[in-house]
Amino acid sequence: MIPRLDDYKKKWEVASDQSIKPGLDAMKEALRLLNNPEKNLAFVHVAGTNGKGSTITFLEGISRRHGLNVGKFMSPCIVDVHDQLQINGIPISEKEMDDVFSRLKNAGLSGKLTDFELLTCAAFLYFSQQELDFVLLEAGMGGLEDSTNVITPIVSIITSIALEHTKFLGTTIESIAVHKAGIIKQNTPVVVGRLPIEASAVVDNAAFDKRASLIELGDHFEVSIDGSSEVYTNDEKGLQIKNIVRALPGKHQADNMAIAITAFFEVAEFLDITADLDKIRKGIYGACLPGRFEEVLPNVYFDGAHNPASAEKLVQTIKGEFSDEKIRFVVGMLGDKDVRAVLHLLEQVSDEFYFVDFANDRAMTAKEMLSLSNASHASSLKDYTSFLEAASTSEGKTFVTGSLYLLTEIRGSLIKNKI
Incomplete structure (x- = not known):
């Protein structure tokens, strides 16, 4: 249950199903009825068992330090449904949500979608009305058959892979990796965290099949400790960023940070802007995430x-x-x-x-x-x-x-x- 979502569904008489129904057919039809608002947006698509929220938070912090306007669709919410649709860290307002639901109703989507599919459509509609540089899009479950997997992103990110949602994604690391790797798109770079060997093989094969540039933590880029700070090294780009300090604690957050920095270089190249190393440091230092320590x-x-x-x-x-x-x-x-x-x-x-x-x-x-x-x-x-x-x-x-x-x-x- 998504807090406050039912308020809008009732007010605008838009019915949706609380169950989980993997697959993209319903989403594609719904987006067609909405005139495909997602096609007007640039995305960074993020999947993974753990680390999605932290990686998105680091990437948002870096991007906003560079003056970019960033949309964000994440789950679950912090307090209620408004938190899940944000622009530059500001949740969608009730008035804006009313406008979105009015359009969902007029498009005839009542009864056609699950709750999460409906909210994904709402996010695409809302963001398409704004002046955004790109949208940070978090996969809800898996990736391959998740409602968010109807876009072609600037860059895909797979933060980690472990057993989860086995009822829907399968009971082995390999089967779950297939779902995560489903967000990899043709000729689109993918940044990958530290994966189990069996998951890495699946992701590698998917990237090869899609001719997607594979950028792997521990192979193409790395993060190390230097006294009380950290150093990010990117062999592909031949650069180092020293004196990085995080507010988010935990050794695992260093990996999420490194993934976010690497993805930002792809975003900067797409948007034709120069990545400023000091702004990257400041974006990392200011990043904080509710529900993470x-x-x-x-x-x-x-x-x-x-x-x-x-x-x-x-x-x-x-x-x-x-x-x-x-x-x-x-x-x-x-x-x-x-x-x-x-x-x-x-x-x-x-x-x-x-x-x-x-x-x-x-x-x-x-x-x-x-x-x-x-x-x-x-x-x-x-x-x-x-x-x-x-x-x-x-x-x-x-x-x-x-x-x-x-x-x-x-x-x-x-x-x-x-x-």
Whole structure:
């Protein structure tokens, strides 16, 4: 469920299905009825199991430092549906969303799409009305059959590949890689993060078949530590960027940063602008992302570690940042994730867990999560708002983690209660 989307659907009498239906036929027909607004836009298309949001955030920061006007379509939302459609970091307004839904209704799209397909169409319509240099477009699930995969981008990005959404994408790394590699387009460069060997082979073959220039982290570009800063090296372009400092913590964010810098060079070439190294540094330094090691209250952090790969990164960051601190977790997850594996990883740094229910049809219950926990101090939690308020003045650090939908719900509760 996407918060506030139903308000617009009801107001404008535009019906859509909450289920997930992979495939592009419905999208292509809907866009035809809308006169193909996506054809008037330039895109950077981003897929990957983890790192999409951070990479987009770094790339947006760099681009805006260069004076570019940037649209952004991401999921899930931070507070409600407006967050998912942004221009230069500013969410779409209610008036603008009303205008978009009026056009969706007039095009006769009611009943033809899923919620995410409808929102993708809304994004294309909205962005096509603006003066944008390009749009950062995040794939919702997979890539090959995702509703966003109806465009030809400036550059494609595949940040990472691990097991996820196995019901729809398959149960092996290779099958999931096929879906991610589906965003690679003919004669279009693709920037790729560190991938498992079996995934790398799939992506390499897809790039070769499409005659797409493959730019790989660890092969064509790299990031290294130099004292308290980092150095980006691009052998293809024969350059280094020294003295880079990130606000987003965690070693894994260095890779996302490097991917974003590399993609920006492709954007700059397409737009025929000069990449300024100091503006790149400033864009990286200013980049921050809600739900990624985000301190929302004193000593209370949000991090959307929703699968084993992202949970492992969260554990590594906690060990690096708070090795001597007491850690507790507030957890809620979707039932189609590998909940047991995520909990096993988190239990490396804490034995105090609180499990919560949240409003999503796919959510695992707090009781079910509790039964999977090996923590010595584990219980279910009803009033998480009061708990987090108290935790902000308690010893140690509290991490709210698991589903990004959980983070959205709790953030809304905190805002409502003006904590």
